[in-house]
Amino acid sequence: NAGVTQTPKFQVLKTGQSMTLQCAQDMNHEYMSWYRQDPGMGLRLIHYSVGAGITDQGEVPNGYNVSRSTTEDFPLRLLSAAPSQTSVYFCASSYRGLSDNEQFFGPGTRLTVL
């Protein structure tokens, strides 16, 4: 199993550009999520999905879109990048919900918006 994979590992964008961060898992997990990590702050949930076709907002959803057309993939789209979106982004997956199941994290994507 590759686990949770993310691409790209690094990305530099200009303000106003759009891009998609890719996330995939091969563990047949129902739950997938996106977090951002900023200095001095805990991981903050952006969006999550409890299954294909179902997505919901987390703590900091503004400026980001997600979709879940398959169980395996959960891409995160930045619609119009802003310097405030400079961060490290982690995708994570879990077998089902978070009451009983640990999350598995991807390697992260470091995004810089100029």
Place this chain on the structure above:
Amino acid sequence: ILNVEQSPQSLHVQEGDSTNFTCSFPSSNFYALHWYRWETAKSPEALFVMTLNGDEKKKGRISATLNTKEGYSYLYIKGSQPEDSATYLCASKTGANNLFFGTGTRLTVIP
């Protein structure tokens, strides 16, 4: 938004010492408490998921306890080793499928 706090922020211990840190979370509408270990330049890795008041879990030299009535969890490391150096994160889940993370305790074990 859930206020999850961890203390201390950072900790230096000598190799062989035992240590512990605290995670505090709101006790109302509690569903689960997660602990993760995060080494530099890697991704967070799960240690424990705890749900029941009084629960105690153990993995090797690391153990955790949970008090849901008063809203805290302790993580213990017995006989710290340099490879235990990492940031330890806790996160609390409420009714929705959201997980709210603390800012972590950074542990450095000095050989």
